[in-house]
Amino acid sequence: MLQLKDTALLRHHAYVDGQWIHADSGDTMAVTNPADGGIIAHVASVGAAETRRAIAAAARALPGWRGKTAKERATILRRWYDLILAAADDLAVLMTAEQGKPLAEAKGEVSYGASFIEWYAEEGKRTYGEIIPENAPGRRILATREPIGVVAAITPWNFPNAMITRKCAPALAAGCTVVVKPGEDTPLSALALAELAARAGIPAGVFNVLPTADYVAVGGELTANPVVRKLSFTGSTEVGKLLMKQCADTMKKVSFELGGNAPFIVFDDADLDAAVAGAMASKYRNTGQTCVCANRILVQDGVYDAFAAKLAEAVGKMVVGPGLAGETQQGPLINRQAVEKVERHVADAVEKGATVLMGGKRHALGGTFYEPTILTNVTADMACAREETFGPVAPLFRFKDEAEAIRMANDTQFGLAAYFYSRDVGRCFRVSAALEYGIVGVNEGIISTEVAPFGGVKESGIGREGARQGIEEYLEVKYVCMGGLG
Ligand SMILES: NC(=O)c1ccc[n+]([C@@H]2O[C@H](COP(=O)([O-])OP(=O)(O)OC[C@H]3O[C@@H](n4cnc5c(N)ncnc54)[C@H](O)[C@@H]3O)[C@@H](O)[C@H]2O)c1
Ligand SMILES: O=C[C@H](O)CS(=O)(=O)O
Numbered sequence: 001m002l003q004l005k006d007t008a009l010l011r012h013h014a015y016v017d018g019q020w021i022h023a024d025s026g027d028t029m030a031v032t033n034p035a036d037g038g039i040i041a042h043v044a045s046v047g048a049a050e051t052r053r054a055i056a057a058a059a060r061a062l063p064g065w066r067g068k069t070a071k072e073r074a075t076i077l078r079r080w081y082d083l084i085l086a087a088a089d090d091l092a093v094l095m096t097a098e099q100g101k102p103l104a105e106a107k108g109e110v111s112y113g114a115s116f117i118e119w120y121a122e123e124g125k126r127t128y129g130e131i132i133p134e135n136a137p138g139r140r141i142l143a144t145r146e147p148i149g150v151v152a153a154i155t156p157w158n159f160p161n162a163m164i165t166r167k168c169a170p171a172l173a174a175g176c177t178v179v180v181k182p183g184e185d186t187p188l189s190a191l192a193l194a195e196l197a198a199r200a201g202i203p204a205g206v207f208n209v210l211p212t213a214d215y216v217a218v219g220g221e222l223t224a225n226p227v228v229r230k231l232s233f234t235g236s237t238e239v240g241k242l243l244m245k246q247c248a249d250t251m252k253k254v255s256f257e258l259g260g261n262a263p264f265i266v267f268d269d270a271d272l273d274a275a276v277a278g279a280m281a282s283k284y285r286n287t288g289q290t291c292v293c294a295n296r297i298l299v300q301d302g303v304y305d306a307f308a309a310k311l312a313e314a315v316g317k318m319v320v321g322p323g324l325a326g327e328t329q330q331g332p333l334i335n336r337q338a339v340e341k342v343e344r345h346v347a348d349a350v351e352k353g354a355t356v357l358m359g360g361k362r363h364a365l366g367g368t369f370y371e372p373t374i375l376t377n378v379t380a381d382m383a384c385a386r387e388e389t390f391g392p393v394a395p396l397f398r399f400k401d402e403a404e405a406i407r408m409a410n411d412t413q414f415g416l417a418a419y420f421y422s423r424d425v426g427r428c429f430r431v432s433a434a435l436e437y438g439i440v441g442v443n444e445g446i447i448s449t450e451v452a453p454f455g456g457v458k459e460s461g462i463g464r465e466g467a468r469q470g471i472e473e474y475l476e477v478k479y480v481c482m483g484g485l486g
Pocket of ligand 1: 242290
């Protein structure tokens with residue numbers, strides 16, 4: 001049984017139009033703890049009909065919500081922010097229980113997620129328009145920014161709190177209303193956010209949450225319903241492509257935060273201890289299950305052996321265990337399929353000539369636990385070079401010079417995050433300019449923050465979240481030509 005201070009945060013129903021509702025069919029889905037496979041809760045699993053009602057509720061709530069001043073919306077969002085921080089311990093326990101990440105990481109995610117609400121409560125007051133010098137006498141030319149309307153948000157399991165607030169905070173601040181479909185593995189974090197939104201005074205219909213195992217039906221309604229004017233999706237590139245096609249018939253505005261294949265480059269002029277610390281943070285965060293995890297570690301020949309030895313020493317100290325256990329630094333993978341993908345990548349690499357320096361097999365804890373792993377002598381023909389492993393595997397590649405490092409780093413259809421370590425300032429500017437990615441960490445392994453524009457290029461996505469840019473995704477520009485002014 002989950003140990004919560006505020007048991008009302010554990011919700012089992014969908015949240016539609018300010019009401020907690022069962023699925024029309026009575027269907028529920030089990031939410032399991034990846035650490036032990038135990039069932040934490042049974043949650044309503046809704047379908048297309050409930051989705052239509054949620055969209056209709058969001059449409060009804062839109063005039064009242066967009067009709068508030070940005071300051072009035074900011075006051076309510078600020079209350080939501082304060083309530084989330086006050087409930088951080090419970091929100092972290094819920095998150096670790098359903099997703100598996102270590103409790104310390106879960107607490108970090110709650111703060112990170114809340115930071116978007118704090119940031120956009122203020123940004124909503126700055127959605128300035130323009131008065132443009134008229135092109136003819138008797139006119140005033142205005143360009144205003146207006147909320148796009150009803151927004152659909154579809155979010156993943158790996159950051160079950162922050163991926164929701166990173167979308168909903170700018171959307172709500174801009175005056176939009178939102179219908180959220182969270183990942184089916186992790187609905188509890190989303191439903192707890194809905195409970196706190198209600199307590200904060202976010203009006204009925206403004207923020208709706210649809211837990212479901214039938215994501216095809218719910219997603220199908222969200223992408224086909226003409227009342228929905230915007231889809232914001234975070235998840236795999238494969239699903240992103242499908243949803244983009246489904247949105248085409250109603251010409252929705254879309255933004256996508258998709259898969260990655262991050263290179264992590266270590267030049268021979270790098271501070272190797274800093275590079276190891278950065279690699280540990282980037283690679284093994286959330287057991288390697290983040291879109292910006294280092295997926296390929298490229299090390300220049302002259303420092304390859306020294307870096308590998310230092311990394312192995314650090315990895316060997318990691319504590320693997322259930323996320324709720326205090327000392328845990330690496331938890332379980334989300335499910336059996338995730339473990340099987342990691343096993344497939346390791347087996348493929350070894351078969352093609354890679355060496356297992358550390359780990360390389362399921363952890364003695366069983367279940368979905370996997371040993372933190374380092375592979376050496378990895379080459380571009382291996383699956384882990386082309387696909388997102390999404391697990392605790394650090395594949396080390398060799399390169400000779402800067403030109404080869406850049407060519408290897410860019411040799412992918414993905415373009416979300418890239419990292420490199422160097423103490424040569426000229427190299428830092430050259431390489432960050434040459435890397436085909438939306439995000440570049442220079443001598444930094446953790447780069448995500450609400451103040452910066454987060455997003456990918458190529459097949460890693462469209463649009464940005466966070467920063468000034470993040471609210472633009474939920475606004476439309478209206479040009480008003482005011483004539484007859486004499
Ligand atoms: N770029 C980012 O910011 C970011 C953040 C987190 C995760 N991701 C990516 O997400 C992937 C892992 O997350 P995941 O396994 O949840 O991804 P996923 O694409 O399988 O699922 C993401 C969401 O889409 C829903 N979904 C899946 N198929 C659908 C369909 N046919 N119709 C409607 N909805 C559907 C799921 O229920 C879930 O809510 C990785 O590729 C990771 O890189 C990217
Ligand atoms: O997994 C994707 C998330 O966007 C990672 S982060 O928390 O934004 O770094």
